[in-house]
Structures are given as structure tokens and as C-alpha cells.
Amino acid sequence: MGTAPTSAASSPAPSSPAASSPTARTLADLDTPFAVVDVHRTRRNIERLRARAERLGVALRPHVKTAKSPDAAALLHDCAPGPVTVSTLAEAEAFADAGHRDITYAVGIEPRKLPRVIALLRRGVTLRVLLDSTEQAMFVASAARAAGVTVPAQIEIDCDGHRGGLRPDAPGLTGIGRALDDAGCLDGVLTHAGESYFCHTTEEQRAAARNERDAAVAAAERLRAAGLTVATVSVGSTPTAHAADDLTGVTELRAGNYVFFDLVMAGLGVCDLDDLALSVVVTVIGHRPEYGWIVTDGGWMAMSRDRGTAAQAQDQGYGLVADLSGALIPNLVMTAASQEHGTLTARNGADLPELPIGTRLRVLPNHACATAAQHHGYHIIDGARGPAAVPRVQAYWPRVSGW
Amino acid sequence: MGTAPTSAASSPAPSSPAASSPTARTLADLDTPFAVVDVHRTRRNIERLRARAERLGVALRPHVKTAKSPDAAALLHDCAPGPVTVSTLAEAEAFADAGHRDITYAVGIEPRKLPRVIALLRRGVTLRVLLDSTEQAMFVASAARAAGVTVPAQIEIDCDGHRGGLRPDAPGLTGIGRALDDAGCLDGVLTHAGESYFCHTTEEQRAAARNERDAAVAAAERLRAAGLTVATVSVGSTPTAHAADDLTGVTELRAGNYVFFDLVMAGLGVCDLDDLALSVVVTVIGHRPEYGWIVTDGGWMAMSRDRGTAAQAQDQGYGLVADLSGALIPNLVMTAASQEHGTLTARNGADLPELPIGTRLRVLPNHACATAAQHHGYHIIDGARGPAAVPRVQAYWPRVSGW
Structure with missing residues (x-):
């Protein structure tokens, strides 16, 4: 499983079996999509x-x-x-x-x-x-x-x-x-x-x-x-x-x-983009060059249907796109979503970057409350340990859900 | 708990403890919000x-x-x-x-x-x-x-x-x-x-x-x-x-x-409103007569952020509203949502109905796939048993979630 089970009243656990297993040490080792938090x-x-x-x-x-x-x-x-x-x-x-x-x-x-x-x-x-x-x-x-x-x-x-x-x-x-x-x-x-x-x-x-x-x-x-x-x-x-x-x-x-924080708060100037702690890791699964699309396995089930920035001066679609290290890819935006498909497009006349099938990306969400709710928990990385092309997973934090 | 735990690869269970317990025999006996399916x-x-x-x-x-x-x-x-x-x-x-x-x-x-x-x-x-x-x-x-x-x-x-x-x-x-x-x-x-x-x-x-x-x-x-x-x-x-x-x-x-089925499909004419099998039970928690609002405890966490009917001739907001028996309340629509608050308003110049605090309602969703995903499972009622003011819960069906 890419994510661990949750429960309506889960007790805290410092890390999940998935994150602590020898095969899940980095953001490249878990099945996408999954939620990541930079502690x-x-x-x-x-x-x-x-x-x-x-x-x-x-x-x-x-x-x-x-x-x-x-x-x-x-x-x-x-x-x-x-x-x-x-x-x-x-x-x-x-x-x-x-x-x-x-x-x-x-x-x-x-x-x-x-x-x-x-x-x-x-x-x-x-x-x-x-x-x-x-x-x-x-x-x-x-x-x-x-x-x-x-x-x-x-x-x-x-x-x-x-x-x-x-x-x-x-x-x-x-x-x-x-x-x-x-x-x-x-x-x-x-x-x-x-x-x-x-x-x-x-x-x-x-x-x-x-x-x-x-x-x-x-x-x-x-x-x-x-x-x-x-x-x-x-x-x-x-x-x-x-x-x-x-x-x-x-x-x-x-x-x-x-x-x-999230893109809505960044759009209001309450925070900067590099304050955004939550992102969703997705994988490229296809290309439609005739339409200018890169297709990923992260759709609205992973991001939520929240389009909070649609009401702001800069509409950020379903999210801005970063590489696995967290560095934003200029002008690449997730502009459409089906249940398990995301569509990335270039804006401002930029060329689509070369991102082969299997490439992992991180999408920064419109609304952290809504995107987080689509996941059982968070895989934790620690940006204080310095930049890493493929950040290590330090822990797993389960979420409470239900009512 | 109002809902039962789920897991990334849950095995099927015919009913949950919540639904089969003596205190959870009808749609009035579970804490709201929760998802209901008419089998x-x-x-x-x-x-x-x-x-x-x-x-x-x-x-x-x-x-x-x-x-x-x-x-x-x-x-x-x-x-x-x-x-x-x-x-x-x-x-x-x-x-x-x-x-x-x-x-x-x-x-x-x-x-x-x-x-x-x-x-x-x-x-x-x-x-x-x-x-x-x-x-x-x-x-x-x-x-x-x-x-x-x-x-x-x-x-x-x-x-x-x-x-x-x-x-x-x-x-x-x-x-x-x-x-x-x-x-x-x-x-x-x-x-x-x-x-x-x-x-x-x-x-x-x-x-x-x-x-x-x-x-x-x-x-x-x-x-x-x-x-x-x-x-x-x-x-x-x-x-x-x-x-x-x-x-x-x-x-x-x-x-x-x-x-x-759902309101998007009904809007396309693929089904009728009385084919919609999924709804979300919510409770009235407040009134704002000065704005023409009834406030419920079902927000976007219970309904999802999906606004699929916004692109149709008749925008149904976040959903149409029925009483607990499933009978639609004419001209009552859920028009706004916060995380755990829903706002109901009257349309077509209709008066707001008298719905005291504690009244239970059922909201029919825009998009069943998205609304269902906000819940751990479904409380099952059976419309074939004839109309009931407060339908009995027959079973609980857990959902698979995660990736």
C-alpha cells in the first residue's frame, strides 16, 4: 500500500510501517499519489x-x-x-x-x-x-x-x-x-x-x-x-x-x-510559496503533445476538487508543479483533473518541459485543508537537512478522519 | 463514532458495529454528517x-x-x-x-x-x-x-x-x-x-x-x-x-x-432525480434569517468541493435538499460550504421552510464519485420496503480508499 490505514479516531503514531520499511526511505520509494509534509x-x-x-x-x-x-x-x-x-x-x-x-x-x-x-x-x-x-x-x-x-x-x-x-x-x-x-x-x-x-x-x-x-x-x-x-x-x-x-x-x-499554508494564502500575500509545507507526489503517466498536455496519476482524488485560487488574480488551476526536490518548475500548472488523472500545461507561452513517463513531481495545492483530507496521512521530509534531489522520508503522520 | 474505520485495502463486511448496534437502527440514530445509499x-x-x-x-x-x-x-x-x-x-x-x-x-x-x-x-x-x-x-x-x-x-x-x-x-x-x-x-x-x-x-x-x-x-x-x-x-x-x-x-x-447516479447525470437527462441512490444526512445547526440562510453541519468535507452542475443549465449549488424520508424540499438548495458548515437557501422566490435546529435532512450531491470519497462507507437503507419518515438502516458498506 502507498498509504497506511486510518481510523475515525486514530491514535498518534510516529511512523507507519510503510515509511519505516527498508523499501520506503525516500520520496521515490512509495507508490503515487501520496501527501508529503516538509516538517x-x-x-x-x-x-x-x-x-x-x-x-x-x-x-x-x-x-x-x-x-x-x-x-x-x-x-x-x-x-x-x-x-x-x-x-x-x-x-x-x-x-x-x-x-x-x-x-x-x-x-x-x-x-x-x-x-x-x-x-x-x-x-x-x-x-x-x-x-x-x-x-x-x-x-x-x-x-x-x-x-x-x-x-x-x-x-x-x-x-x-x-x-x-x-x-x-x-x-x-x-x-x-x-x-x-x-x-x-x-x-x-x-x-x-x-x-x-x-x-x-x-x-x-x-x-x-x-x-x-x-x-x-x-x-x-x-x-x-x-x-x-x-x-x-x-x-x-x-x-x-x-x-x-x-x-x-x-x-x-x-x-x-x-x-x-497553500496557494490561496500565497495569493493573498499571507505567506510565500516557499512556506508551503504540503504537497502531493505524482508520477507522469503520459504525454499529449498535440494538446500541450503532460498526464499524471494525481487527479482530484489526490488534490481535491478545491479551486480556491480561481477567485484570485492569479488562478493556479489545481496547483503549481515542483520537481521531487521541491523546486518549482517555471510556468508548469496542473490545469485539469479527472478522478485519477491530472493534466499539466505550460503557461505564459513557455515550452512544456521534457518529463518522461515515470518522472515524479510534487504539486502544491490550492487549499491545504481540502487536499490533506484526501489522504490517510503524511510522509514527512525535513527541509532543514538541506536540499535533496530525492528527499528522505523521516516519518509517517496519520490523519484523523470521519465525524 | 458516526462512521466506521476504513483501510487502504479493506475487506468487505456486510455491516458495521455502528449500524448493527441497538442504538443505530434508523437515519435518526447516527451522528451527522454521514453517507446513505438506497439499495x-x-x-x-x-x-x-x-x-x-x-x-x-x-x-x-x-x-x-x-x-x-x-x-x-x-x-x-x-x-x-x-x-x-x-x-x-x-x-x-x-x-x-x-x-x-x-x-x-x-x-x-x-x-x-x-x-x-x-x-x-x-x-x-x-x-x-x-x-x-x-x-x-x-x-x-x-x-x-x-x-x-x-x-x-x-x-x-x-x-x-x-x-x-x-x-x-x-x-x-x-x-x-x-x-x-x-x-x-x-x-x-x-x-x-x-x-x-x-x-x-x-x-x-x-x-x-x-x-x-x-x-x-x-x-x-x-x-x-x-x-x-x-x-x-x-x-x-x-x-x-x-x-x-x-x-x-x-x-x-x-x-x-x-x-x-447524481445531479450531474440528472442534469444531462441520463437519469431522473428519484434514481439518485447516494445522499448525505446533515443536521440543521443554525438560522440566519437576515441573509435567508439555514446552516447545517454538512460542509465540503461531507459533500466534496465538486460543483459539476455549475457547468449545466441548472446549477444545483452543492446539492438539492430532501427530508429524511428522501422527499425533495421544493426550491431548497445547498448554495455554500465551509469545511463543516453548509448553507441552504431558497430559490425562485420561495420562502425558507421552517426547519428547527436538530432537523435532519438529506443532500443529493453533484458528483457521486467525489461525495462518496469523503466518507468511510455507506449506511444502507432499502426504499423497496416502502416510504418511511425515518428509514431504517439495514447494513453498513465500507469503502476502499487510498492508492
């Missing part, structure tokens, strides 16, 4: 935001929904389990198994999921839930009372019309706060500047960060003015986390994508 | 194409890349393993484990994958490989001779400029045929009318089917005229398989998507 770039990306949060005087609660890997999460907080955000209860359970005790489940809660929330709380995990309606506050309060536990709950605030949440001035806000507080469950407020993914300049991203902070702090102040205690004021998205210049009133910062 | 519709779709192939006088070799489920494949050939097409070697290995002995791997072969091909041949599986270059023919012939086995190989023919293959009149065709024949490896020709997914009328689809047949037969005749034996003449795509009126000269028909 050197990952560490550098993590350190960059860690230092930012420290300068801004806020705690960092990374979102682990991108890598979904306890091994990657072990790098987030100086090799000790620290606060994390998750997007599924399967993640919450897997990260609890890996020793994490402070977890925010940042998707609106529904009644059917509360038994699993309460089971985690009983295991000693501080699992915070999110909600934006009186209806949810009532059933969370009711379930907490029935179980005899505190379910720490955050009220989702809508700062930019992106998705869920209440506007900071919504009439219902303080009523929800009071319903939670009556059951001892009010933890705070949380917002996410999802529209910052469409802010194409640093100044726009900085404005989005100010707006995100202002919305969260205004909501917290309204609740406090109503006599309620608000411990957590949580903000974040990868673009705003890297643009914020003042987080006064905020207690914690969230971001997820930054651990790997 | 009644699947059987009906399978029977429809089986009867067509019989009328046309060709063998049927279904592509199992959509369901990737040995349980689903067991329905294809009267409950006995029959010929199948696969898109990965992981599928080939899993289907061999499930008893299949006649498998075509329909993605161009590259040298690194030949040891797994040869291992399957040595297990008694007739595994056919695909190629479209002299380079590939040479290394297949060479590996076959070195291993002392026959590697049955098909030459990929390009009938419509969709992807890989040689045009039927390509100068290199007979040379490749001869190189394979010299090693005893020439099995036949294969083509796929991938452009038929963009044929929006039955007449266009019928023309695409004729063109597909003509290309494959012309290539076979050229090889035969050169003194070579061509056993297999394989054609197929879901639209052309359902439109073909004459397959003279063709020996086998392939199609994959038809087992589940």
Missing part, C-alpha cells in the same frame, strides 16, 4: 505565528482541522499538549486520546452530539461548545443540568456576514448569555473573519482583523454590561491572525491553515 | 444497464471507482464476482480479496506500479493494464518477460480529446501493438468518451456513443490489419452507455457512476 516549513510557520501571538499578548489556540494530526499538533505548543480548536467530535476524541485537555469544538452544537461532548467532559477534557441561538443555549443548559456537569459554551459572533453567529448588537445576545450563565455554562464569545479570505491586500486584512476584534470585544462588553462574566474572547482566521496589529480585549487567537 | 435505487440502476448491455449484445464491466465497495459490487453480476474496472491498485487488491478475478486497471501504467500488478497476476487475477506509448509497452513487455508472466495490456484510444490515449489513426498504434504482442501481452483497446459529460441532449449522447464505438473499432481493425489479435474492444462512460444504440464490434461496455 521544517511546518515548524517555521508555527514559530512565526507563535511569536506574533506572544507580541500581541494573546494565547494561541490553533485549529487542528487542517493537518488533523496529533503528530503535527505536538509541534504547536513546544511539544506539550496545549489549547486547540477542532472541527469535528472525531477530532476532539482523537486529540483527547493524544493528551489534549483544552479543546474548542468550533461548529454550532446540535442536541444529538451532546452525549459525546459530555463523555469528553467526564474524561477531564475542557471541551468548549459553540452556539448562536436561544434554542441551543436551552438544550445545552438542560443537558448540563441533567448530567450534573458544566458544558463550557461560547456564543458565536458574526463579524462579517460570512456564516453563523449573532451580530454583536443582536437583540438576543444577552438573553442567550443569561440562559447559559444560569446553568454555569457561559464561557465567552468567539468570532471568525471568514471573509478575510477575500481580502487581497495587507491593509484590507488588517482592517478585517480590527473588525473581527471589535465585533468580539463589543459582544463581550455587552454581556459584561448585563452583569455576565465573559472569560474567553476568541478571534481568528489565518489572514487576520497574520495581519492583526492590536488585539486589546481579545484573550485568544485561532488559526489553522497556517501550519501548512 | 433499492442502486439495484434498479444496476438492472437498467445490465438489461441494456444484454440487448446490445456486449459484456458489462462496471467501473467500481464510484462506490469502491465490494458489497455494492456484489450486486453487479447476479451476486457472483464478475468483470470490473478499477481506478487504483488499492481497489484492485481489495476487489481481488473479495473474490474478483477479472479486473481492468484503467489508468495509464507507470513502471513503479508493475510489481503490484505482477503480484496480483500471480494470485490468479487477470489484471489488465492500460497504456498509450511505446515507452510503456516496452517496460510492460520487459517486466512480463523478467517475471515470466503475461501482463494483459490494452492500448488506450482517444475518441474525443478528453484525456489520455492515441487517436485511432495515430502513427505509433501498430508499433505499440506489436511490442505488446511480441511479449504475449496484447489484450485489446479501450476508450472512454469523457466529453459525453458535456453532451446535454440524448441525441448528442447517442452521437458520442457512436463516435466512441467507431474510434475503438477503428483502432482494433488497424491492429488486426497489421496481423495482431485484438480480443477486447472496450468502450464506455455513464452517458454513452445509456445512449448507445449499436455496439457492433465492441466486446465490452464500462460505466461506473450509474450505480448511484
Whole structure:
């Protein structure tokens, strides 16, 4: 097998049999397609935001929904389990198994999921839930009372019309706060500047960060003015986390994508292309010179159908193409995908490079969260060991999947 | 866990612990999101194409890349393993484990994958490989001779400029045929009318089917005229398989998507909406009346990023929405997706229906192959048992994944 099995709640494993076997020592030794992570770039990306949060005087609660890997999460907080955000209860359970005790489940809660929330709380995990309606506050309060536990709950605030949440001035806000507080469950407020993914300049991203902070702090102040205690004021998205210049009133910062970054983030100027830690190794399986195509064995099953850069000034197709060492091949782009076929074409009038059948390439994805989700785990290389034509595989990190 | 673990080469299991446990007897008893298959519709779709192939006088070799489920494949050939097409070697290995002995791997072969091909041949599986270059023919012939086995190989023919293959009149065709024949490896020709997914009328689809047949037969005749034996003449795509009126000269028909069908196929008129066998169960987690949104816990992680209907006359967003019984809710469409959030909106000026938090819905996908791939397996219901407000779960079918 090219990749190792995964499970809905896999426990962390430092390396897979595939990666540690004598026949799988380099990126040339595994069957394509497969996902690769450069741990050197990952560490550098993590350190960059860690230092930012420290300068801004806020705690960092990374979102682990991108890598979904306890091994990657072990790098987030100086090799000790620290606060994390998750997007599924399967993640919450897997990260609890890996020793994490402070977890925010940042998707609106529904009644059917509360038994699993309460089971985690009983295991000693501080699992915070999110909600934006009186209806949810009532059933969370009711379930907490029935179980005899505190379910720490955050009220989702809508700062930019992106998705869920209440506007900071919504009439219902303080009523929800009071319903939670009556059951001892009010933890705070949380917002996410999802529209910052469409802010194409640093100044726009900085404005989005100010707006995100202002919305969260205004909501917290309204609740406090109503006599309620608000411990957590949580903000974040990868673009705003890297643009914020003042987080006064905020207690914690969230971001997820930054651990790997991707072409969408590079297109927004949040990172450089050489910060991209995730790529997919593919092999050339054909040529159609009459159409100007090189065909690979990496299609949308390996890359995902995400075309996030289609909305940016420079559409990067399904991804930019590098050689196996990671060096970008100028003007070569993956422009089409079937399930297990990728089509590479040259742009800007460039000639197609000579890449014989069997040539291995690395494709940098539009959206790391979506591409990573197509794989059971990551084969780890370490760019800090210096450039290598065929990088060695250091470890295998399995991913959590399912719900 | 809402879903069961999967593995790169899972063996078939009739049902999972989740589905057979006393707490998971209906679609209301599992944590959302999860994938559901109506086995009644699947059987009906399978029977429809089986009867067509019989009328046309060709063998049927279904592509199992959509369901990737040995349980689903067991329905294809009267409950006995029959010929199948696969898109990965992981599928080939899993289907061999499930008893299949006649498998075509329909993605161009590259040298690194030949040891797994040869291992399957040595297990008694007739595994056919695909190629479209002299380079590939040479290394297949060479590996076959070195291993002392026959590697049955098909030459990929390009009938419509969709992807890989040689045009039927390509100068290199007979040379490749001869190189394979010299090693005893020439099995036949294969083509796929991938452009038929963009044929929006039955007449266009019928023309695409004729063109597909003509290309494959012309290539076979050229090889035969050169003194070579061509056993297999394989054609197929879901639209052309359902439109073909004459397959003279063709020996086998392939199609994959038809087992589940999807909104893209319904948009092409290849099936009706009530033929769609795959859906994703989601739960309402919020309301944004100011924007006209209902928010669910099914985002692109559950649906995939596939937006295949965006290219059709009626864009269906990320999917049409039904209630838990499967009855479509008029004018309700999933129009946006984050990783774990879906946004439902009303179209054609319709009012948003009253769907309280906790309401379960079923979303019909754009592209079954892509949506199914986001899940570890399928919870099986049986529409033949009559309409049910909350259908019972009959079984769990795990999926094969990885490469």
C-alpha cells in the first residue's frame, strides 16, 4: 500500500510501517499519489505565528482541522499538549486520546452530539461548545443540568456576514448569555473573519482583523454590561491572525491553515510559496503533445476538487508543479483533473518541459485543508537537512478522519 | 463514532458495529454528517444497464471507482464476482480479496506500479493494464518477460480529446501493438468518451456513443490489419452507455457512476432525480434569517468541493435538499460550504421552510464519485420496503480508499 490505514479516531503514531520499511526511505520509494509534509516549513510557520501571538499578548489556540494530526499538533505548543480548536467530535476524541485537555469544538452544537461532548467532559477534557441561538443555549443548559456537569459554551459572533453567529448588537445576545450563565455554562464569545479570505491586500486584512476584534470585544462588553462574566474572547482566521496589529480585549487567537499554508494564502500575500509545507507526489503517466498536455496519476482524488485560487488574480488551476526536490518548475500548472488523472500545461507561452513517463513531481495545492483530507496521512521530509534531489522520508503522520 | 474505520485495502463486511448496534437502527440514530445509499435505487440502476448491455449484445464491466465497495459490487453480476474496472491498485487488491478475478486497471501504467500488478497476476487475477506509448509497452513487455508472466495490456484510444490515449489513426498504434504482442501481452483497446459529460441532449449522447464505438473499432481493425489479435474492444462512460444504440464490434461496455447516479447525470437527462441512490444526512445547526440562510453541519468535507452542475443549465449549488424520508424540499438548495458548515437557501422566490435546529435532512450531491470519497462507507437503507419518515438502516458498506 502507498498509504497506511486510518481510523475515525486514530491514535498518534510516529511512523507507519510503510515509511519505516527498508523499501520506503525516500520520496521515490512509495507508490503515487501520496501527501508529503516538509516538517521544517511546518515548524517555521508555527514559530512565526507563535511569536506574533506572544507580541500581541494573546494565547494561541490553533485549529487542528487542517493537518488533523496529533503528530503535527505536538509541534504547536513546544511539544506539550496545549489549547486547540477542532472541527469535528472525531477530532476532539482523537486529540483527547493524544493528551489534549483544552479543546474548542468550533461548529454550532446540535442536541444529538451532546452525549459525546459530555463523555469528553467526564474524561477531564475542557471541551468548549459553540452556539448562536436561544434554542441551543436551552438544550445545552438542560443537558448540563441533567448530567450534573458544566458544558463550557461560547456564543458565536458574526463579524462579517460570512456564516453563523449573532451580530454583536443582536437583540438576543444577552438573553442567550443569561440562559447559559444560569446553568454555569457561559464561557465567552468567539468570532471568525471568514471573509478575510477575500481580502487581497495587507491593509484590507488588517482592517478585517480590527473588525473581527471589535465585533468580539463589543459582544463581550455587552454581556459584561448585563452583569455576565465573559472569560474567553476568541478571534481568528489565518489572514487576520497574520495581519492583526492590536488585539486589546481579545484573550485568544485561532488559526489553522497556517501550519501548512497553500496557494490561496500565497495569493493573498499571507505567506510565500516557499512556506508551503504540503504537497502531493505524482508520477507522469503520459504525454499529449498535440494538446500541450503532460498526464499524471494525481487527479482530484489526490488534490481535491478545491479551486480556491480561481477567485484570485492569479488562478493556479489545481496547483503549481515542483520537481521531487521541491523546486518549482517555471510556468508548469496542473490545469485539469479527472478522478485519477491530472493534466499539466505550460503557461505564459513557455515550452512544456521534457518529463518522461515515470518522472515524479510534487504539486502544491490550492487549499491545504481540502487536499490533506484526501489522504490517510503524511510522509514527512525535513527541509532543514538541506536540499535533496530525492528527499528522505523521516516519518509517517496519520490523519484523523470521519465525524 | 458516526462512521466506521476504513483501510487502504479493506475487506468487505456486510455491516458495521455502528449500524448493527441497538442504538443505530434508523437515519435518526447516527451522528451527522454521514453517507446513505438506497439499495433499492442502486439495484434498479444496476438492472437498467445490465438489461441494456444484454440487448446490445456486449459484456458489462462496471467501473467500481464510484462506490469502491465490494458489497455494492456484489450486486453487479447476479451476486457472483464478475468483470470490473478499477481506478487504483488499492481497489484492485481489495476487489481481488473479495473474490474478483477479472479486473481492468484503467489508468495509464507507470513502471513503479508493475510489481503490484505482477503480484496480483500471480494470485490468479487477470489484471489488465492500460497504456498509450511505446515507452510503456516496452517496460510492460520487459517486466512480463523478467517475471515470466503475461501482463494483459490494452492500448488506450482517444475518441474525443478528453484525456489520455492515441487517436485511432495515430502513427505509433501498430508499433505499440506489436511490442505488446511480441511479449504475449496484447489484450485489446479501450476508450472512454469523457466529453459525453458535456453532451446535454440524448441525441448528442447517442452521437458520442457512436463516435466512441467507431474510434475503438477503428483502432482494433488497424491492429488486426497489421496481423495482431485484438480480443477486447472496450468502450464506455455513464452517458454513452445509456445512449448507445449499436455496439457492433465492441466486446465490452464500462460505466461506473450509474450505480448511484447524481445531479450531474440528472442534469444531462441520463437519469431522473428519484434514481439518485447516494445522499448525505446533515443536521440543521443554525438560522440566519437576515441573509435567508439555514446552516447545517454538512460542509465540503461531507459533500466534496465538486460543483459539476455549475457547468449545466441548472446549477444545483452543492446539492438539492430532501427530508429524511428522501422527499425533495421544493426550491431548497445547498448554495455554500465551509469545511463543516453548509448553507441552504431558497430559490425562485420561495420562502425558507421552517426547519428547527436538530432537523435532519438529506443532500443529493453533484458528483457521486467525489461525495462518496469523503466518507468511510455507506449506511444502507432499502426504499423497496416502502416510504418511511425515518428509514431504517439495514447494513453498513465500507469503502476502499487510498492508492
